[in-house]
Amino acid sequence: MPLKVELKDDAGMLLVQSPGEDELLFPYVWLRDNCQCSKCFHPVSLARLLLLADLKLDDKPQHVELENNGEIVYLVWSDGHRSPYPVSWLKERAFTESVRQKRSKVYRRTKKLWGSEFKDILPKFDFEKVQKDDKELYKWMKNLEEY
Known part of the structure; x- marks a missing residue:
């Protein structure tokens, strides 16, 4: 069974679910703010390049694509911007209680x-x-x- 990805516009969330795993939900605004493309994120300094003032809080993706054998989720936003999110990256940053506890132990x-x-x-x-x-x-x- 392949990776399930779905836009949940009524909730403003992206749903990601790997086979046999819990559903993960990511807010659209968080995803746009955390875009990892070279226009939005500097890989050397690990800094966001997208200014907070330029972030559209009500922006939502127009569609979702899977590439690289389902390892990368791409969101295409209303302005045509294309944001890549490796599935492994999303799982590390999930908002589930178990992931939060793990992050708290590792990083706090x-x-x-x-x-x-x-x-x-x-x-x-x-x-x-x-x-x-x-x-x-x-x-x-x-x-x-x-x-």
Whole structure:
């Protein structure tokens, strides 16, 4: 049984289902914002090139195509833009509870709860160092994530 993909315009979602697996739903606006084509995403810096101001919140794909033996889903948007989404990429970013838990374990640091004693252990950072030194930036970001 091949990969099932379907546009759910009434819900504003793309449905993707591999044989024997749960249905995965992806909001159209999220898909458009996360387009991985070379016009929308810079592969070296891993940065989006599509400006948030240019994102049409009500845009929806006109049709869906499968290519590369069902390994890549293409959405063709109302302006003719063609967005590729590898099925493996979509599965890693699914909004299901099991995938969220997995991402949380892999990508999130353990939170450190704090109370009034935090003033005694509050990490302090020099703004200039954080801007100029990658190691200092990493330490600042790590603390931001943990606390």
